[in-house]
Amino acid sequence: xxERSERRADPAEPLDRxxxxxxxxxxxxxxxxxxxxxxxxATQAFVAHRNLLFTVAYEMLGxxxxxxxxxxxxxLRWVDVDLDTVREKRxxxxxxxxxxxxxxxxxxxxxxESYVGPWLxxxxxxxxxxxxxxxxxxxxxxxxxLVLETLQPTERxxxxxxxxxxxxxxxxxxxxxxxxxxxxxxxxxxxAHVAARRPRGIASPAETRAVLQAFKRAVExxxxxxxxxxxxxxxxxxxxxxGVRHALLRPVVGIDNVARLLAVGWWKRDAERxxxxxxxNGGPGLLVRVDGEIDGVVAVxxxxxxxxxxxxxxxxxxxxxxERETVVTR
Numbered sequence: 001x002x003e004r005s006e007r008r009a010d011p012a013e014p015l016d017r018x019x020x021x022x023x024x025x026x027x028x029x030x031x032x033x034x035x036x037x038x039x040x041x042a043t044q045a046f047v048a049h050r051n052l053l054f055t056v057a058y059e060m061l062g063x064x065x066x067x068x069x070x071x072x073x074x075x076l077r078w079v080d081v082d083l084d085t086v087r088e089k090r091x092x093x094x095x096x097x098x099x100x101x102x103x104x105x106x107x108x109x110x111x112x113e114s115y116v117g118p119w120l121x122x123x124x125x126x127x128x129x130x131x132x133x134x135x136x137x138x139x140x141x142x143x144x145x146l147v148l149e150t151l152q153p154t155e156r157x158x159x160x161x162x163x164x165x166x167x168x169x170x171x172x173x174x175x176x177x178x179x180x181x182x183x184x185x186x187x188x189x190x191x192a193h194v195a196a197r198r199p200r201g202i203a204s205p206a207e208t209r210a211v212l213q214a215f216k217r218a219v220e221x222x223x224x225x226x227x228x229x230x231x232x233x234x235x236x237x238x239x240x241x242x243g244v245r246h247a248l249l250r251p252v253v254g255i256d257n258v259a260r261l262l263a264v265g266w267w268k269r270d271a272e273r274x275x276x277x278x279x280x281n282g283g284p285g286l287l288v289r290v291d292g293e294i295d296g297v298v299a300v301x302x303x304x305x306x307x308x309x310x311x312x313x314x315x316x317x318x319x320x321x322x323e324r325e326t327v328v329t330r
Contacts, residue, residue, distance in 0.1 A: 046075055053071055056098065057100075059140060061108060064326065069104065073100045074097045077096050094165070105157075117241060118251060119149075120318075123142065123280050127325050139282075140281045141301075148194070154178070155190040157176050158176060159187065165330050201303050201305075203302035209277065209284045211230050212286055216277065219288065227262065231259070234253070235307055237252040237261060240312070247312070248312075272292070273290055280322070298311065
């Protein structure tokens with residue numbers, strides 16, 4: 001397949017057609033213009049679906065940095081496709097991004113085996129309107145992404161494409177290189193697996209904000225009672241420092257153990273600390289700053305009014321997407 005001459009790191013940047021034609025003076029001018037038109041068409045389609053493609057990759061990987069890499073790989077493959085052979089650009093792009101994400105997911109699995117301490121998804125600062133799409137908000141939540149971590153790579157791809165993005169089985173089959181009947185069986189297993197592990201009695205944003213206010217008071221003042229009152233008996237606390245920052249090296253389970261953890265100071269109080277209530281992964285979360293610099297993010301899993309999971313991300317490599325909003329869509 002002929003490689004196009006213009007490959008830009010950011011396909012959203014406008015292409016200067018005159019500069020492009022002038023730079024390819026060894027090719028017939030009509031062919032050059034046709035080539036530029038084709039690149040323009042590829043760029044327009046990619047940019048139009050970029051946020052969707054990022055969301056697919058992120059839900060499959062739980063890592064924004066890796067999702068961005070997958071988008072770059074998708075673009076490099078997409079720009080070489082003969083668009084005259086493409087019937088539906090959105091479906092074709094989703095197929096490419098799914099295959100690239102599956103390859104990356106297998107690499108990530110090996111990387112996580114040597115990860116220091118618990119691995120948590122990379123948090124995203126999201127717009128408030130994400131919460132209005134309840135299914136999308138749940139699918140990108142920290143709690144659901146951790147549930148998706150328990151699926152096999154192909155199961156995860158099938159579940160995300162079917163349950164979140166509502167692709168038909170034939171489209172999914174092409175994306176994961178399986179037969180439609182096999183995809184139906186995988187989807188059935190994945191749904192049952194997720195249903196047994198997903199949060200029960202999902203809390204409203206208002207309930208989650210109330211719980212996080214208790215966390216906020218605990219961080220800012222050391223007053224713990226209001227926080228202890230909303231912890232479930234089987235609460236699990238996880239923190240992710242990536243071996244770079246101080247964090248729990250293993251999960252802390254049960255209200256008594258989490259209470260002791262809070263009592264000795266989950267957060268150091270030897271610096272100027274501020275806590276801001278923000279939208280993290282489609283729902284309320286806390287952004288923690290120390291001496292004005294972002295130090296971490298806290299998200300919670302709330303079921304039937306009680307916190308069953310508390311997730312504290314401090315790994316600095318996972319905090320770049322909480323400095324500005326990231327668009328997620330479907």
